[in-house]
Amino acid sequence: MPPYRAPRGTRDLLPETRAGLSRLEEIARSLSIRYGYRLMEIPLFEQTAVFERGIGEATDVVEKELFRIAPRTEDSESWALRPEATAGIVRAFVQHGMHTRPQPVKLTVVGPMFRYDRPQAGRYRQFYQWDAEAIGDPGPAVDAEVIEMGRRFYVEAGVPDVQVLVNSIGDSACRPAYLVKLKAYFAAHATELPEPEQRRLELNPLRLLDSKDPAMAALVAAAPKISDCLCEACAAHLSSVLAHLDAVGVPHRVEPTLVRGLDYYARTAFEFYRQGAEGQQQALGGGGRYDGLVELLGGRPTPAIGFALGLDRVLLALEEVAAEAVVEAPPLAIVAGADPADTVSRLRVASLLRAEGLSVRAELSARKLGRQLETASKEHAHFAVIIGDELAEGNVQLKDLEAGTQRLVPLADLARELARAAKSHHHG
RNA sequence: GUGGCCUUAGCUCAACGGCAGAGCAUCGGAAUGUGGAUCCGAAGGUUAUGGGUUCGAAACCCAUAGGCCACCCCA
Structure with a gap:
């Protein structure tokens, strides 16, 4: 369609x-x-x-x-x-x-x-x-x-x-001598060969050997073996x-x-x-x-x-065998904001974390905080960085999405805190 | 290249000659700064495409495309 x-x-x-x-x-x-x-x-x-x-x-x-x-x-x-x-x-x-x-x-x-x-x-x-x-x-x-x-x-x-x-x-x-022998063998039984196999006799007699045609099974079994030649x-x-x-x-x-x-x-x-x-x-x-x-x-x-x-x-x-599907590493954190319109702060904080080598997903659409966190859950992010009024004092909320806990972290320490949390997260 | 089966929403499937639907997923609301649960709603379709039969076709017929299966062959 x-x-x-x-x-x-x-x-x-x-x-x-x-x-x-x-x-x-x-x-x-x-x-x-x-x-x-x-x-x-x-x-x-x-x-x-x-x-x-x-x-x-x-x-x-x-x-x-x-x-x-x-x-x-x-x-x-x-x-x-x-x-x-x-x-x-x-x-x-x-x-x-x-x-x-x-x-x-x-x-x-x-x-x-x-x-x-x-x-x-x-x-x-x-x-x-x-x-x-x-x-x-x-x-x-x-x-x-x-x-x-x-x-x-x-x-x-x-x-x-x-x-x-x-x-x-x-x-x-x-091999040439074997092929002659093989060809002679199948030629002698040519009348027993199904149609498509007859053509292969000329072109590529070796391939007759792994034919899956059941009618060929007995013939193949009795054919001269390369191992003997x-x-x-x-x-x-x-x-x-x-x-x-x-x-x-x-x-x-x-x-x-x-x-x-x-x-x-x-x-x-x-x-x-x-x-x-x-x-x-x-x-x-x-x-x-x-x-x-x-x-x-x-x-x-x-x-x-x-x-x-x-x-x-x-x-x-x-x-x-139903081996478990490979899952790509989810983003470590999602950067969300209380003010849906303030994409500048979210992009700025995300950029800062990425510069430190961290994997973060920035929520840049103008959706309200609840929806942003919902996405974080669906993407299996481990943490959410929540940006709100506290940014005025240089702080953000760092929330552990699995534990459900959160605490105030100075923006200056955020990358270090996240990296440390990620480490203990992977070991725990 | 040969033969057979199949194709309805993004996915899994109903409807089987009489108004095209559900679940999941998506988006929004309940809930204007707090997520996986719940409830409500919206959006999503030329029923693969083109023809034919019929008062009427998603359904029946033909062709084409795509998928799958068996060959051919190979990975």
Whole structure:
């Protein structure tokens, strides 16, 4: 009914929700520091080619979900809003010659991503991710470290029952042979495949493995397993990742059908998964190793691994377990006045307190005192500073709204008194 | 991109072919210098939008938009 609404698939984060997101961002920032990742920013959009090359032209993300920006002129380059952060981070890594920094370079980005998808609960066209990338270390230990950091995020955020699923999808040495085998297997059963699956057989046979079609279950179960086809190096890498996970006490499950939709993954693939009550957006986050991406985007061959965690879905999961909503700190005090017309005194006193670093809400509307105090209660202010005739002698009333007591305080002492009261308030 | 369900005040919902309502929230009054309770009042609507059927449509039909659900895919 309002003439303008937030575009489809986007939503306004009202203060209550924004506070929850801030809390998650704070946890992400804290973990980044503890694990040695450095926060950075990349543009919300890139040349389309960064995503086409970096993610893969045949992927759904690029093929149908890319948020393309209409070019301003015929010959201007084509841009798209970022559907994920990895490609942009790697582009920046190459552009700024970060291979000259001590390896691995550990980078992290928190912010909105965009996919032109059909919206659903927990799936938006603008959504928020915490993305972390460790670029320049080929070893399995860093894989486990990344996974452990992701897992700890859910623990500290308070999301229960998050499972860690791990798999290896091989590398250039062994995956091609496996794909041939897999393709041959499904081709032999082509007549049993539902229509949409037939198309994927050609385009992306790996994805047949995690089909949710019940008709596929038996077929998938009997399909050749990548774990049986890994080359020696990949197999050793996987078992070492698992050993490191055990060493840091991260419970995990090897999921042979776990594959990733994006082209650049190799070897380690993992997912953070939660069996939700209703809405089926169960993938809370995922990631993997992408040893070929840096080279693909113009850098020298550099191994890398990272993850992307969906913050909207964490927020949803927290709602589901009825975690208490995050409340923003209410103002310490409200500045009210006996004379509704005297906004000058109220603004002056409020300004004075704010200069001392105190958080106060000034009641500046010309409402009578009772209404001003009513607002103070609704805003959960701890104190009210009441300005009246006593100001002539340099005094104001300081009222403790929870105790219901009040006393006369010289204006000169007000900031100090309030700060002291706030302190004892927080400790009591 | 495919299919299904839904849409009435800021929010949660009534009215089910016959005068569009309630609770909560908002604003004001009771109470002109003292708050969360109570009472009274006001404001808030082209019933998502556009068409159709009907003496009469919030209700029935069609289209569009948005939300949700299942796919596709993913965070």
